[in-house]
Amino acid sequence: MRVAISSDDKESTSYNLNNAKGFMIYDLADGRVKNQFYRCISTPEYWRKNGSSKVSSQNKDKLLEAVLDCGAIISYAIGEEFINARKYEEIEVYQTQETDLKSAIHSLIGGKLKALN
Secondary structure, eight states: OEEEEEESSSSBOOSOGGGOSEEEEEEEETTEEEEEEEEEOOOOHHHHHHTOOOOOHHHHHHHHHHHTTOSEEEESSOOHHHHHHGGGSSOEEEEOOOOBHHHHHHHHHTTOOOBOO
16 A cells, blocks of 8 residues: 655654645555655645645645555644545545654554544
8 A cells, every 4th residue: 555644854744734845655565664755746835835724726636636646645734624625535544643754654554543534
């Protein structure tokens, strides 16, 4: 399964999925990480400058495009607008209290995270 974790710096989970600069992508198999890489999100510059937590349909589309090949998304904070948009997709959404990526992915592998959708 491919998992996306929102991250701005490739080391820690971004505080808010709506304002994430990208995703650390993990390919999981047999309960282990087999591959990982970073995927940037192309979003309008004003969105980041204003730090808006509201998700426009254009921003939601950018987020969705970045993770369409993933089976799950993990983030520290996830807006309800995004969770509701997921109802039409096959991607599970998880929220974590972990701030570093390694802990977040191991929480998922270890079954400590519960899907929000």
